[in-house]
Amino acid sequence: MxxxxxxxxxxxxxxxxxxxxxxxxxxxxxxxxxxxxxxxxxxxxxxxxxxxxxxxxxxxxxxxxxxxxxxxxxxxxxxxxxxxxxxxxxxRCEGLRLEMIIRGYLAGSAWREYKAGMRELCGVKLPEGMVENQRFPEPIITPTTKADAGHDENISREEAIAQGIVTAEQFDTMAAYTRALFKKGSEMAAEKGLILVDTKYEFGLRDGKVILID
Known part of the structure; x- marks a missing residue:
């Protein structure tokens, strides 16, 4: 047993x-x-x-x-x-307090907010007339930051930089890595007849450089 x-x-x-x-x-x-x-x-x-x-x-x-x-x-x-x-x-890395969520489709919490009338998510403007589970023209990045209490909170690139959570260079590096990972993950899923709808990645710093930790 x-x-x-x-x-x-x-x-x-x-x-x-x-x-x-x-x-x-x-x-x-x-x-x-x-x-x-x-x-x-x-x-x-x-x-x-x-x-x-x-x-x-x-x-x-x-x-x-x-x-x-x-x-x-x-x-x-x-x-x-x-x-x-x-x-x-x-x-060992110094974790960055920003989770990089990337979405290929209008689903889940993003759809719920869109249905309620929201047309901007984490600083990303969304087109009118979309329907649930519709594919975005290009995947969108909708980061969240770790809240001191309660749930993670949506945040834009500009807000994350202004609050000192990450630098502009760090955010842009994380965003580029996020897009590359999502593209690879989508290709791997497609090989199995699956769709990668959305996912999230976490990054940290080692010797001042951004690396993937989760």
Whole structure:
């Protein structure tokens, strides 16, 4: 019978800290490395459920590693190696407090706001007369910033720069990377007969350079 790994308590050589998240346990090694363990814990609506799911951590970790490898020629990322199906070792980065959401279609929360009369989303003007699930002429980037409390908040490029969340150069680099990742992801989905409607990417800084972390 399959077993689950829901808790870890490692003490690696050079370990300086450990963080137990809702799903992942993250161990800091020295000043520059992280060991991330994708456990079998399940989180739903910010609640960790009492039982895990066998192999869930392996599936989650290996999907992430596969996607990082598939796009490494387009965008630099944090991954160094996967020494175990549930573990990724990578570079420690300073996370940027901006999630880069990119949408290829008018769906989900964007459609709900559009239906309510909104014609501008995160500084991006939307054309009149669109219908639910209609494809945008070009994918649009609608970032959100992490709120101190409550849900993430929509934000425009100009607002993000004005608030000092990112510099103009950082935002433009993230936007270019986001478009390249979405194009690659859409091509990979199409090969399987699927449509990539929208997704989000998270970035960080390492040695002052923007790299993909999630």
């Amino acid at each position: 399959a077993t689950t790994l829901v808790n870890t308590d490692f003490n690696f050589p050079g370990q300086t800290a450990v963080y137990h998240g809702k799903v992942r346990d993250v161990y800091s090694i020295g000043d520059d490395l992280l060991v991330m363990v994708a456990t079998d814990r399940i989180s739903a609506f910010d609640v960790i459920l009492p039982k895990g799911i066998p192999y869930k951590g392996q599936a989650l970790n290996q999907i992430a590693a596969s996607m990082l490898d598939a796009t490494a020629d387009l965008v630099p990322n944090w991954k160094i190696s996967v020494p175990d199906p549930m573990v990724t070792v990578g570079y």
